[in-house]
Amino acid sequence: MGLEKEKYLKIRKAQAQGVRTVEELKEIESLLRNACACKNVTxxxxxxxxxxxxxxxxxxxxxxxxxxxxxxxKGIISDIIENKR
Known part of the structure; x- marks a missing residue:
């Protein structure tokens, strides 16, 4: 549940900052697919x-x-572990 809320908040923040096109939202979605940006892990x-x-x-x-x-x-990873139990 925490991951979905985090995705929602990121998308709403992007919209508030002016993201309006499908292409812009697709770029946001691709960023949200990453669990770990440092190590580029999906x-x-x-x-x-x-x-x-x-x-x-x-x-x-x-x-x-x-x-x-x-x-x-680590919070996202922990959420995924909890959701898969």
Whole structure:
């Protein structure tokens, strides 16, 4: 649930800043597909790691490198782990 709310808030913020075209929204959507910007790890890659047994943020980091940079994505990773249980 937290991830969906975060996506919604990012899209609304982009709209408030003037994003109006489909192309602009597609660019925002592509940014939202990334779980970890530092290591360029997608949400799908994190989900696959969790499905393959990574049940902690640290294990997801070992499998994908997500969360091993600045750490700002650890909340998203944790949400994905909780949603997949």
């Amino acid at each position: 949400i799908d890659e994190v989900v696959k790691a969790v499905e393959n047994g990574a049940d902690t943020v640290e294990k997801v980091g070992e499998a994908t490198k997500a969360g091993t940079g600045c750490g700002r994505c």
